[in-house]
Amino acid sequence: MISIQNVSKHYGAFQVLTDCSTEVKKGEVIVVCGPSGSGKSTLIKCVNGLEPFQSGTISVDGISVGDPKTDLPRLRSRVGMVFQHFELFPHMSITDNLTIAQIKVLGRGRDAATDKGLKLLDRVGLKAHADKFPGQLSGGQQQRVAIARALAMDPICMLFDEPTSALDPEMINEVLDVMVELAHEGMTMMCVTHEMGFAKKVANRILFMDKGQIVEDDDKDSFFGNPRSERARQFLAKILTH
Amino acid sequence: MGYQWNWSIFGSPVPTGETTYLAWLLSGLQTTIVLSLSAWLVALALGSLVGVLRTAPSKALSGLAAAYVEIFRNTPLLVQLFSWYFVLPEILPFGLGDAFKQQLSPLTQQFLAAMLCLAFFTSARVAEQVRAGIGALPRGQKAAGLALGFTLPQTYRHVLLPMAFRLIVPPLTSEFLNIFKNSAVCSTIGLLELAAQGRQLVDYTAQPYESFIAVTLLYLAINVVVMGLMRIVEARTRVPGYLGGK
Ligand SMILES: Nc1ncnc2c1ncn2[C@@H]1O[C@H](COP(=O)(O)OP(=O)(O)O)[C@@H](O)[C@H]1O
Ligand SMILES: [Mg+2]
Numbered sequence: 001m002i003s004i005q006n007v008s009k010h011y012g013a014f015q016v017l018t019d020c021s022t023e024v025k026k027g028e029v030i031v032v033c034g035p036s037g038s039g040k041s042t043l044i045k046c047v048n049g050l051e052p053f054q055s056g057t058i059s060v061d062g063i064s065v066g067d068p069k070t071d072l073p074r075l076r077s078r079v080g081m082v083f084q085h086f087e088l089f090p091h092m093s094i095t096d097n098l099t100i101a102q103i104k105v106l107g108r109g110r111d112a113a114t115d116k117g118l119k120l121l122d123r124v125g126l127k128a129h130a131d132k133f134p135g136q137l138s139g140g141q142q143q144r145v146a147i148a149r150a151l152a153m154d155p156i157c158m159l160f161d162e163p164t165s166a167l168d169p170e171m172i173n174e175v176l177d178v179m180v181e182l183a184h185e186g187m188t189m190m191c192v193t194h195e196m197g198f199a200k201k202v203a204n205r206i207l208f209m210d211k212g213q214i215v216e217d218d219d220k221d222s223f224f225g226n227p228r229s230e231r232a233r234q235f236l237a238k239i240l241t242h
Numbered sequence: 243m244g245y246q247w248n249w250s251i252f253g254s255p256v257p258t259g260e261t262t263y264l265a266w267l268l269s270g271l272q273t274t275i276v277l278s279l280s281a282w283l284v285a286l287a288l289g290s291l292v293g294v295l296r297t298a299p300s301k302a303l304s305g306l307a308a309a310y311v312e313i314f315r316n317t318p319l320l321v322q323l324f325s326w327y328f329v330l331p332e333i334l335p336f337g338l339g340d341a342f343k344q345q346l347s348p349l350t351q352q353f354l355a356a357m358l359c360l361a362f363f364t365s366a367r368v369a370e371q372v373r374a375g376i377g378a379l380p381r382g383q384k385a386a387g388l389a390l391g392f393t394l395p396q397t398y399r400h401v402l403l404p405m406a407f408r409l410i411v412p413p414l415t416s417e418f419l420n421i422f423k424n425s426a427v428c429s430t431i432g433l434l435e436l437a438a439q440g441r442q443l444v445d446y447t448a449q450p451y452e453s454f455i456a457v458t459l460l461y462l463a464i465n466v467v468v469m470g471l472m473r474i475v476e477a478r479t480r481v482p483g484y485l486g487g488k
Contacts, residue, residue: 050385077391087386090484091404100400101390135483153390 007056034209080150140171157188270439281360289368314366375406
């Protein structure tokens with residue numbers, strides 16, 4: 001589904017990604033972790049072309065992201081993305097947040113889009129809030145709406161960039177629960193997160209990044225059992241004692 | 243000093259007898275309003291476009307937009323007005339300049355030059371506000387729009403500009419007020435707007451205090467109306483749960 005091959009990226013002289021390669025198969029859940037500044041966000045943004053990269057190839061569902069001929073908006077409309085700071089559109093009601101891209105990008109009718117949006121809103125447990133505005137919801141609620149907004153586009157896979165790290169602790173689980181459910185339904189997911197409980201529950205593989213490189217790309221059990229690199233071991237020790 | 247106040251001059255007939263001094267003032271007021279409003283609409287449209295281009299990913303486009311802003315913001319309004327009115331018609335190619343001078347009435351020439359001058363001058367200032375508004379939005383908003391499959395223009399149209407404009411209502415209000423004040427400069431090319439009519443009244447009636455007080459009050463009235471309008475705009479577009487909204 002997602003294939004990343006020998007991807008490197010730099011800002012001027014600063015190397016953000018160095019020779020990154022990995023593969024996400026249909027239905028797989030991949031968790032990406034690593035210290036701050038290691039390039040996790042950059043890597044995941046390369047997958048839907050939000051960040052350009054200088055060398056290597058990334059393809060999603062067989063379509064090359066870096067190819068200038070690729071219709072990026074069309075590709076992105078099929079790849080869901082959830083951000084650390086939710087990024088709902090503050091001037092639109094929750095319903096409009098859920099429907100606008102369906103209408104403007106996919107060309108769905110307003111009624112069909114609203115129907116779909118409200119169903120997903122119900123699924124994330126927020127049906128009663130359809131007419132509110134993002135600023136009137138808590139962080140956890142906003143993030144659940146953001147997930148519903150992405151799902152409304154019927155994505156073939158979902159990208160998550162630290163979806164719970166801007167949340168108060170008591171709201172983290174309500175978002176993780178939605179993500180776990182998605183994973184169980186077979187959604188292909190690439191999640192940057194430090195929620196190791198989530199990783200243990202649903203991840204197929206864990207990528208560990210450091211200084212722009214993918215240092216580990218292990219299946220879950222061997223990563224938690226016995227990471228091969230010293231850096232991953234230290235990182236795990238740090239976050240697991242919290 | 244024995245100044246003779248005489249408020250009844252406004253009702254007296256002008257020398258040609260066909261109308262009153264009050265009618266002169268009101269026609270000046272009308273010119274000021276029509277001129278400023280039309281210039282404001284052009285300035286908003288042009289300024290929005292240039293402001294958006296200033297944030298465009300293309301270096302060439304944003305550079306061009308920056309040059310535009312520099313030119314129209316950093317040269318005196320009076321110089322710009324003379325350029326539009328006296329210089330441009332001389333250098334316009336394809337006989338456009340001659341057409342301007344020969345086929346349009348002097349009044350239309352003055353109005354057109356004044357309108358374009360105010361519009362371009364103000365558009366540069368509007369552009370700066372629009373750019374600042376876009377820059378003040380969280381960077382993730384653009385990414386979120388693009389990630390949903392919006393094209394870049396769609397992202398501006400549906401995601402960035404609606405919030406950017408809401409943020410800049412207060413500075414746009416003061417630009418809107420400025421355009422009325424700046425329009426007084428246009429009397430220098432002979433356009434009979436409010437300030438010019440006020441001066442004419444002084445010349446004809448020798449009652450300067452009454453004339454200038456009346457003109458001042460009319461400018462103040464415009465201010466009050468504009469601020470009221472913009473307050474309504476602000477209230478109508480307020481976002482629930484955001485900033486000052488509830
Ligand atoms: N636009 C940019 N210009 C220069 N450096 C950047 C830019 N964006 C990110 N970086 C740098 O790239 C590195 C990786 O950033 P990021 O992918 O956000 O890391 P992570 O998500 O793992 O914390 C960081 O050192 C960051 O400072
Ligand atoms: Mg990050």
